[in-house]
Each structure stands twice: as C-alpha cells, then as structure tokens.
Amino acid sequence: MPDRPETPDPDAPPSEEELARAKELRDALESSAPAGGGAELARALSAAWSPKDLSAEARRALVKRALAAPTLQRRRRVMRASFAAGALVAIAAGAALVFGIGRAPQPMPAADAYVSTRSTQPLFSGPFPRTGGETARVDRIAVARAADLRENEFARWGVR
Amino acid sequence: MRSAMEGLVIDSRCVVCGLVLALSMCGGGRPEPPVAPANAPATEAAPAPASPGSTRRAPAMAPLEVPGSKAVAPAPAPAAAPPSEVSEADTVPNSREAQRTAARDELIRAERSLDASASDCAGACRALSSMARAIAHLCALVDSPDDQRRCDGATQRLAAARERVRQSCGACPP
Amino acid sequence: MNRWRWMLVRWCVLLAATTALLELAACRAEKGTVSGCPSATAGGAVDESVMAFLSAARSLHHEADVKDRSGDRAGAVASLERLVAMPGPRATEVDEVLADAYGRLAEMRLETKDWAGADRDVQAGLEHAREPTYFRGHLLEVSGLIEEARAAALADGGDRDEATRARAHAVDLFERAAGVQEQVIERALGDGGARD
Numbered sequence: 001m002p003d004r005p006e007t008p009d010p011d012a013p014p015s016e017e018e019l020a021r022a023k024e025l026r027d028a029l030e031s032s033a034p035a036g037g038g039a040e041l042a043r044a045l046s047a048a049w050s051p052k053d054l055s056a057e058a059r060r061a062l063v064k065r066a067l068a069a070p071t072l073q074r075r076r077r078v079m080r081a082s083f084a085a086g087a088l089v090a091i092a093a094g095a096a097l098v099f100g101i102g103r104a105p106q107p108m109p110a111a112d113a114y115v116s117t118r119s120t121q122p123l124f125s126g127p128f129p130r131t132g133g134e135t136a137r138v139d140r141i142a143v144a145r146a147a148d149l150r151e152n153e154f155a156r157w158g159v160r
Numbered sequence: 161m162r163s164a165m166e167g168l169v170i171d172s173r174c175v176v177c178g179l180v181l182a183l184s185m186c187g188g189g190r191p192e193p194p195v196a197p198a199n200a201p202a203t204e205a206a207p208a209p210a211s212p213g214s215t216r217r218a219p220a221m222a223p224l225e226v227p228g229s230k231a232v233a234p235a236p237a238p239a240a241a242p243p244s245e246v247s248e249a250d251t252v253p254n255s256r257e258a259q260r261t262a263a264r265d266e267l268i269r270a271e272r273s274l275d276a277s278a279s280d281c282a283g284a285c286r287a288l289s290s291m292a293r294a295i296a297h298l299c300a301l302v303d304s305p306d307d308q309r310r311c312d313g314a315t316q317r318l319a320a321a322r323e324r325v326r327q328s329c330g331a332c333p334p
Numbered sequence: 335m336n337r338w339r340w341m342l343v344r345w346c347v348l349l350a351a352t353t354a355l356l357e358l359a360a361c362r363a364e365k366g367t368v369s370g371c372p373s374a375t376a377g378g379a380v381d382e383s384v385m386a387f388l389s390a391a392r393s394l395h396h397e398a399d400v401k402d403r404s405g406d407r408a409g410a411v412a413s414l415e416r417l418v419a420m421p422g423p424r425a426t427e428v429d430e431v432l433a434d435a436y437g438r439l440a441e442m443r444l445e446t447k448d449w450a451g452a453d454r455d456v457q458a459g460l461e462h463a464r465e466p467t468y469f470r471g472h473l474l475e476v477s478g479l480i481e482e483a484r485a486a487a488l489a490d491g492g493d494r495d496e497a498t499r500a501r502a503h504a505v506d507l508f509e510r511a512a513g514v515q516e517q518v519i520e521r522a523l524g525d526g527g528a529r530d
C-alpha cells in the first residue's frame with residue numbers, strides 16, 4: 001500500500017503561526033482600515049450576517065467623498081451642453097442650406113431652365129365674350145401648357 | 161426631473177427659434193423675382209420687364225426668355241459649346257459667335273418687350289370691356305339720386321380708363 | 335419620470351426639429367418644384383400634375399358643351415361640378431381655370447333661376463381669384479347679374495322690400511366689378527403703360 005500524505009490533525013493545538021494569523025484577522029475585522037486578502041471577505045460576510053451602523057467617521061467620509069465627486073452635476077451639464085450644441089448645429093445647418101452657404105456656385109445647365117406655371121391671360125389677345133367661350137379658352141390653355149410640359153421634359157432629360 | 165424639464169424647455173426654445181427662422185425664410189421672407197406670383201401680381205412691381213405676358217421660368221433659370229404661350233428654350237450660351245470646338249477655334253470665330261449671340265439676345269429681348277406690351281394691352285382691353293358691361297348694368301339699375309351719383313362716378317372712371325387704354329394701346333379689338 | 339426616459343424624449347424632440355429644419359431649408363432651396371413646401375406658391379414648373387388637371391378640365395368643358403347642346407342642362411352642370419370638385423395642384427393656371435369654370439357654372443344656374451346655387455359658385459370661384467384679375471372682376475359681374483335677376487324676380491313676386499335690397503346689392507357688386515377691372519387696367523399698363 002502506497003504512502004498517503006499526512007493530513008493535519010484537527011484536534012492538534014494551534015501553532016504559533018496560526019495564532020498570529022488569527023489575531024491579524026480579528027484585528028482586521030474590528031478595524032475599518034483597508035485590509036487585504038481574506039479580511040475583506042470576512043468583513044463582507046460579517047456585515048451580511050449582522051450589519052452594524054456606520055460610524056460617524058465613516059459616514060462623514062462617505063458624504064465628503066460623494067459631495068467631492070461632481071459626476072452627476074457634470075453629467076447634467078454635459079447633457080445640457082450637448083443638447084444646446086445639437087440645436088445650434090441644427091439651426092446652423094438649416095440656415096446654411098437656406099442661404100446656400102458653402103455651396104459652390106453651380107453652372108446653370110439647360111436642364112434647370114424649367115418653364116414655370118403662370119397666368120394664362122397672355123394666351124388671349126382679344127376680349128372675352130360676355131358669356132361662353134370657356135371651352136375654347138381651356139383648349140388653348142391646355143395646348144400651350146402641353147408644349148411647356150414637353151419643354152420641361154426635354155430639359156429634364158437633358159436633350160434640349 | 162425638474163432639471164430635465166428645464167432642459168427640455170431650453171432645447172425647445174432653441175428649436176422653436178430655428179423653426180421660426182427657417183419658416184420665415186421658406187415662407188417668402190425675401191422677394192423672389194423669378195417665381196411667378198399667383199394671378200400675376202408682378203404687374204404691381206415691375207410691369208415692363210416682367211409683364212404678365214412674359215414667360216416666367218422657375219428659379220435658377222437663364223435670363224433669356226421668350227414670351228408667349230410656348231416656352232422657347234433659352235438661347236444656348238457660348239459656354240455651352242463643346243470644349244473641342246472652343247479649343248480648335250481661333251479668336252475671330254469666337255468673336256463672331258459672340259456677336260451672333262448678342263444679336264440674337266437683342267432680338268429676343270425686343271420680341272419679349274413687344275409681346276409683353278401686346279399682352280398687357282390685350283389684358284387691359286379685356287378688363288375694359290368687362291368694366292363697361294358692369295357699369296352699363298349698374299346705370300340700368302339707377303333708382304335713386306345716390307344710385308345716379310354712383311353711376312355718374314363709374315361712368316367718369318370708365319371714360320378715364322378707356323382714354324388710358326387708348327393712349328397706351330390704341331383701339332381695342334371688338 | 336426616469337431620467338433616461340426624459341433624455342430620450344429630448345433627443346426625439348431635437349431629432350424631429352432637426353428633420354423639420356432641414357426639410358424647410360430644402361423647401362427654400364428648391365422652390366422650383368410644385369409641391370412639398372408648406373408655403374409653396376404658384377410659380378413651380380409646369381409638370382404632369384398641372385397638365386393632367388388641365389386635360390381633365392378640357393375634357394369636362396367639352397362634355398358639358400355636348401350635353402348642353404343636346405338639351406341636357408343638368409348633365410352639363412354635373413360635368414362642370416365634376417370639374418370644380420377635382421383636386422388640382424397649386425398653380426396659377428389651375429386657379430384661373432377653376433375661376434372660369436365656376437363663372438360658367440354660375441351663369442348656367444342663373445339661367446335656371448337657381449340663385450342660391452349660382453351665388454355659391456361665384457363665392458367658390460372668388461376663392462380662386464383673390465387678386466385683382468379679369469376673372470375676379472368677371473365673377474363679381476356675374477354676381478351682380480344674379481342679384482339683378484333675383485331683384486326682378488322678387489319684384490314680379492310682389493316682394494318689393496327684398497327686391498329693393500337685392501337691387502342695391504346688385505349695384506354694389508357691379509361697382510366692385512368695375513373697380514376690380516379698373517385695377518387690372520392700371521396694373522396692365524402700369525408705369526410702362528404709355529407706349530405711344
């Protein structure tokens with residue numbers, strides 16, 4: 001039968017080293033000073049099992065730290081500034097588009113020369129009859145504007 | 161919460177200002193000569209060069225226009241000539257081309273002016289005949305001294321308008 | 335409310351406003367088009383929508399002619415009613431054709447002694463001719479004719495008071511019609527009017 005590693009005897013009295021580490025842990029649990037390793041875990045377990053009131057000193061320290069950190073205010077300020085800047089950019093963009101700022105002067109291609117809508121009166125060279133004549137008038141208007149539409153289509157296609 | 165509301169109000173103010181600015185400019189904050197106004201109110205401003213008889217073009221259009229019902233394509237500008245032609249041509253043909261273009265522009269302007277005058281006169285004659293009809297009916301309904309006074313006043317105005325049209329346009333067609 | 339929700343609302347407001355601004359600016363930049371801008375005025379390019387309206391108006395006027403010639407006055411009126419009920423694009427031509435069509439409709443109703451209907455047509459036509467134009471003057475003239483005919487009918491019926499009122503109204507309308515046409519002449523001849 002092979003030899004097994006020896007396990008420590010649980011009933012054996014604590015060694016000097018164990019006693020020293022136990023004292024360190026006890027001190028760390030009673031103190032609020034920062035501690036490393038298993039002390040933090042032990043503190044957390046202890047606080048969960050039987051929480052204690054914060055000491056006045058600890059409370060003051062927390063309040064002081066919270067007031068000293070302006071993160072919330074700063075975030076609000078940043079948000080407000082970003083909204084204001086966004087609105088200003090939007091206005092500026094609109095104004096730029098309206099006034100054509102930054103737009104290079106474009107050459108005027110023939111395709112842009114659309115015939116616009118306008119009064120039909122120049123189509124008629126004489127007085128209108130007292131009554132009637134509407135059909136003849138609309139005939140003339142439709143024929144004339146059909147020609148205008150053709151012009152615009154040609155301009156749009158760039159074939160004029 | 162409160163600060164969020166304030167922020168929203170501030171943002172909204174900025175946005176409303178922007179909207180008002182944009183609307184004022186979009187809604188005709190400045191005059192737009194190339195756009196044909198509804199029912200030809202342009203005659204109020206500059207009847208001679210932009211008469212109701214002239215063909216108006218949409219914005220950003222070449223200044224050359226020919227009046228009348230049918231829109232005529234603007235005369236091609238010299239810049240529209242193909243680059244190859246420009247490069248191979250010497251200065252003399254260029255000058256001739258410029259002269260030809262200038263002469264054609266002049267002719268178009270003269271035609272436009274003539275047609276605008278004719279169109280203005282046709283419109284004036286049409287209005288004059290309608291005015292005469294209305295006043296004839298008005299005077300036919302005279303039933304009191306006040307009616308008579310109105311008839312007399314309207315008749316005087318008609319005579320003045322008729323004289324004005326005659327001086328400007330000559331005789332109106334029947 | 336949750337702070338983040340408020341922030342979301344604010345961003346939405348900003349986004350909507352930015353979009354509106356850009357669209358309005360685009361409207362301003364592209365006034366040549368007929369539709370789209372809330373403040374678009376007449377003067378856009380002659381396009382298919384304008385032509386479609388004019389074509390339909392032409393057809394309906396001819397249809398009214400055919401029906402009228404065959405003695406179907408009600409049918410002719412119905413054709414013109416279809417015309418004026420058509421949705422039309424914003425264009426000067428459309429307004430002028432509508433004003434003219436309303437004038438014709440009013441005169442047809444005047445012949446059938448439908449005073450109220452004729453007056454409605456005139457009022458509707460005037461909505462399409464707000465500026466001093468021939469069409470506005472003509473519609474006022476037709477309105478005067480309606481009141482004149484109504485006054486005569488009332489007098490024949492023995493209602494002298496109402497007849498007097500209708501006649502006075504007719505005088506007003508004829509005077510207004512003359513005034514509008516006088517303005518049209520002034521505008522047409524304007525400062526460059528004297529060309530002799």
